[in-house]
Amino acid sequence: MKDATAGAPPNGAGGRWARPLPAPADVWAVFLQARKRDPHVHVGDVHAPDSEMALVLAKENYARRDPCVSLWVVRAAEIYATTADAAGMFEPATDKSYRFGGSYRQQQRVYRGAWRLSHREEDQ
Amino acid sequence: MMPSEPGDPEQVAAFNARIAAGDQIEAGEWMPEEYRFEAVRLINMHANSEIMGALPEREWIPRAPTLARKMALTAKVQDEVGHGMLLYRVAETLGRSRDEMITELVEGRARFHNVFHYPAETWADVAIIQVFVDGAAMQTQGALRSCSYAPYSRVLKRICYEEDFHIQLGLDVWRALAEGTPRQRAMLQNALNRWWTPILHFFGMPDRVSPHTEKMLAWRLKVKSNEELRQQFLRRFVPIILEYGLEVPDPALRWVEEEQRYVYTEPDWEELKRVGRNGGPKSAERLALRQRFHQQHAWVREAVGRWAQGGPARAAVA
Numbered sequence: 426m427k428d429a430t431a432g433a434p435p436n437g438a439g440g441r442w443a444r445p446l447p448a449p450a451d452v453w454a455v456f457l458q459a460r461k462r463d464p465h466v467h468v469g470d471v472h473a474p475d476s477e478m479a480l481v482l483a484k485e486n487y488a489r490r491d492p493c494v495s496l497w498v499v500r501a502a503e504i505y506a507t508t509a510d511a512a513g514m515f516e517p518a519t520d521k522s523y524r525f526g527g528s529y530r531q532q533q534r535v536y537r538g539a540w541r542l543s544h545r546e547e548d549q
Numbered sequence: 550m551m552p553s554e555p556g557d558p559e560q561v562a563a564f565n566a567r568i569a570a571g572d573q574i575e576a577g578e579w580m581p582e583e584y585r586f587e588a589v590r591l592i593n594m595h596a597n598s599e600i601m602g603a604l605p606e607r608e609w610i611p612r613a614p615t616l617a618r619k620m621a622l623t624a625k626v627q628d629e630v631g632h633g634m635l636l637y638r639v640a641e642t643l644g645r646s647r648d649e650m651i652t653e654l655v656e657g658r659a660r661f662h663n664v665f666h667y668p669a670e671t672w673a674d675v676a677i678i679q680v681f682v683d684g685a686a687m688q689t690q691g692a693l694r695s696c697s698y699a700p701y702s703r704v705l706k707r708i709c710y711e712e713d714f715h716i717q718l719g720l721d722v723w724r725a726l727a728e729g730t731p732r733q734r735a736m737l738q739n740a741l742n743r744w745w746t747p748i749l750h751f752f753g754m755p756d757r758v759s760p761h762t763e764k765m766l767a768w769r770l771k772v773k774s775n776e777e778l779r780q781q782f783l784r785r786f787v788p789i790i791l792e793y794g795l796e797v798p799d800p801a802l803r804w805v806e807e808e809q810r811y812v813y814t815e816p817d818w819e820e821l822k823r824v825g826r827n828g829g830p831k832s833a834e835r836l837a838l839r840q841r842f843h844q845q846h847a848w849v850r851e852a853v854g855r856w857a858q859g860g861p862a863r864a865a866v867a
Contacts, residue, residue: 444577446576446577447576447577448641448642449641452638452641468707469635469638469704470638472647473853473857474854474857474858475856478853478856478857485631486634486635489627489631506575508578509567509572509575
């Protein structure tokens with residue numbers, strides 16, 4: 426398997442494009458889901474010798490006030506991140522306006538016009 | 550121990566430019582050793598203060614006047630210890646271990662905020678701590694939310710959110726006493742008198758214009774000057790004292806309209822220096838308490854570790 430922490434970023438810039446997050450072995454990253462259907466969001470870390478204890482401490486530290494329906498914990502040292510130097514690879518290389526619904530104005534104008542025609546006030 | 554390695558000038562320049570452009574530094578990214586040193590010093594001191602700050606109020610949990618107050622105060626103390634946990638973790642991302650920092654603290658080799666070296670003599674002290682000490686902390690920490698070290702600014706958002714609850718709770722305790730019997734009002738005024746100087750001290754001495762301060766401001770490890778924060782605090786909290794018909798313990802305090810600032814009697818800065826070196830009225834006692842509990846609970850840390858290894862503790866239960 427290719428090591429993501431070595432080599433050049435996909436956009437061709439020099440330097441490392443990925444790195445492990447520095448963390449002692451007993452640190453667990455905590456992800457909290459506030460409501461069902463919400464994503465799990467990283468809210469902080471805890472120190473714990475195993476996953477069971479990490480979940481207990483995560484509950485005490487991150488779920489004692491605000492809503493929470495589910496917690497995830499994962500060893501923080503297992504997380505890999507893209508580097509600040511590689512942020513450029515997220516910049517769109519070409520015009521990506523075609524990926525946004527808001528780019529299709531003409532169709533919207535036609536639709537709104539048609540809606541007004543078919544909903545005349547005197548008909549209400 | 551000052552860092553000696555200045556780093557590659559080009560790398561340092563790029564780092565400074567990033568911060569000047571408003572960017573934030575993430576855990577594990579390259580930083581000048583001096584930046585790391587200052588950031589750790591700031592965050593470690595903040596973490597220590599949260600842990601030690603829980604102690605004066607903790608003394609009042611068994612003596613809180615009602616069950617509702619007892620529950621709220623317990624929640625507040627729990628928040629403060631939680632803040633300590635968050636902050637030690639942030640300091641760890643800069644290369645110190647939590648064990649090392651806690652050991653330094655309990656052995657009296659580390660510093661924590663001046664206000665937590667003073668006694669909490671009466672229930673009214675709890676109101677003062679919750680309103681004015683947390684209020685003072687809120688000015689400093691609120692400003693630092695825009696600091697350059699991203700992990701610190703993230704936990705400060707959560708900390709300030711919880712501090713707001715502490716201030717609201719404190720204002721309610723304050724209101725109950727201020728609207729109470731003459732004895733309750735006298736108790737509140739007395740507590741305010743005793744806390745006034747430590748609270749003015751809290752923001753530190755008026756900054757000298759020095760290369761160090763300039764650097765801290767440029768690196769956004771300091772966002773506003775000590776005096777700016779003190780004035781901000783006075784603007785928000787002096788009206789609360791006057792609104793309830795209490796007296797500001799400084800007869801010389803007055804608002805200067807043209808300068809848009811409060812003039813106050815200069816507190817004794819030597820006291821701040823002495824207290825900061827763990828020479829306050831309660832420093833030794835609180836550090837001894839922290840150390841005693843740290844030792845008393847060593848078996849819990851050990852048991853949890855053995856449980857995780859599936860050692861004898863787990864075998865006995867399973």
